[in-house]
Amino acid sequence: SAVISQKPSRDICQRGTSLTIQCQVDSQVTMMFWYRQQPGQSLTLIATANQGSEATYESGFVIDKFPISRPNLTFSTLTVSNMSPEDSSIYLCSVGGGGWETQYFGPGTRLLVL
Amino acid sequence: AQKITQTQPGMFVQEKEAVTLDCTYDTSDQSYGLFWYKQPSSGEMIFLIYQGSYDEQNATEGRYSLNFQKARKSANLVISASQLGDSAMYFCAMREGRGGADGLTFGKGTHLIIQP
Numbered sequence: 001s002a003v004i005s006q007k008p009s010r011d012i013c014q015r016g017t018s019l020t021i022q023c024q025v026d027s028q029v030t031m032m033f034w035y036r037q038q039p040g041q042s043l044t045l046i047a048t049a050n051q052g053s054e055a056t057y058e059s060g061f062v063i064d065k066f067p068i069s070r071p072n073l074t075f076s077t078l079t080v081s082n083m084s085p086e087d088s089s090i091y092l093c094s095v096g097g098g099g100w101e102t103q104y105f106g107p108g109t110r111l112l113v114l
Numbered sequence: 115a116q117k118i119t120q121t122q123p124g125m126f127v128q129e130k131e132a133v134t135l136d137c138t139y140d141t142s143d144q145s146y147g148l149f150w151y152k153q154p155s156s157g158e159m160i161f162l163i164y165q166g167s168y169d170e171q172n173a174t175e176g177r178y179s180l181n182f183q184k185a186r187k188s189a190n191l192v193i194s195a196s197q198l199g200d201s202a203m204y205f206c207a208m209r210e211g212r213g214g215a216d217g218l219t220f221g222k223g224t225h226l227i228i229q230p
Contacts, residue, residue, distance in 0.1 A: 001161075033217040042205060043159075045217040058217075090157055094217070101147060101166060103209070103218060105159035 002027055002095050004106035012112045013083055020079045021109045023093035028073035030096070033103070034066070037090040046091075049076045083113045117141065118206050118221035126227050133193040135224050137206030140187060143167075146210045148189040149218060150180065153203040162204075165189055201228045 003026040013019050023032065034046040047055045047068055055068040069077045080087050090108045119138045127133050139148065150162040165173045165180045173180040181190040193200055203225050207218040 035217070042220045042222050043207075043218075045219070048217055092159065094159075101164045102161060103149065104161060105151075108157050108159075110157070 001102070002029065002104045004093060004095060004104060006091075006093060006106040006109050008109060009107065010110040010112075012114065015084050015113055017083055018079055018081045019083065019111060020077050021091050021093075021111075023076045023078070023106055025074045025095050030073070032070065032076045033094040034068065034076075034078045035092045035094060035105075037092065037108075039088065043092065046078070080111065083111075085113050087111065088113045116221075117219045118208055120206055120221035120224050122224045123222070124225040124227070126229055127196050129198060129228050129230050130195055133196050133200070133226065134181070135191040135193075135204050135206075135226065137189045137191065137221060138187055139189060139206075139208050141208065141210050143210045146208055148180070148182070149207040149209070150178070150189075150191045151205045151207065152200075153205060153223075155202070159205075163191065196228050198228050198230060201226060 005024045007022045032049045035043045036046055037043045045058050046061045047057045049055045049068050049070040051070045051073050065081050067079045090110050092108045093106045094103050096103050117140050121136050146167045148165045152160040152162055163173050163175045163178045163180050165182045172182050177194045179192045203223045205223045206221045209216050209218050
């Protein structure tokens with residue numbers, strides 16, 4: 001299984017600021033996925049990041065608010081821009097395991113916006 | 115319409131009993147995959163089991179098995195001989211269509227509490 005790390009593990013931010021979350025995988029993967037889990041809720045897919053192309057965003061998520069970088073096959077970043085308290089969530093990155101029968105998640109980044 | 119429906123927001127079960135967590139799904143794709151994850155209070159997402167739409171046998175992984183009823187679009191998770199450490203949120207999820215290019219759609223989850 002893939003080993004995924006995320007930085008930071010948690011942060012407290014002021015409204016109006018931006019935070020960049022890093023996701024590092026111990027092996028090369030084609031697709032990386034970013035999810036949001038709002039308090040007490042399920043996970044929602046934000047976007048799919050494919051190395052060498054623009055990220056594909058799900059309905060309700062836009063690039064200006066959640067810009068994503070994917071500079072190589074083991075790394076991606078998600079930025080939460082111009083934050084408001086409604087952005088307080090756990091943000092998780094995820095990768096496939098080689099076949100489509102597995103998908104592994106990083107430990108998540110717990111974000112609190114004041 | 116919801117793509118993944120988990121109708122049990124919470125369940126209390128006695129230790130050592132078997133548990134069935136319900137999941138129904140909605141898709142028009144012929145090729146899809148169904149996943150179950152466990153999320154303890156620490157927040158990590160732990161992959162439990164996978165069932166492909168073309169798999170004829172129900173998936174099993176240790177104490178976990180998936181009761182896959184394709185005609186009913188049902189993919190229930192069965193945990194045999196429950197343990198206190200099984201207390202957690204459980205999410206059913208689905209991947210549709212284009213293989214690894216698609217992320218997962220999650221249900222709302224079931225909060226399972228195992229009582230001694």
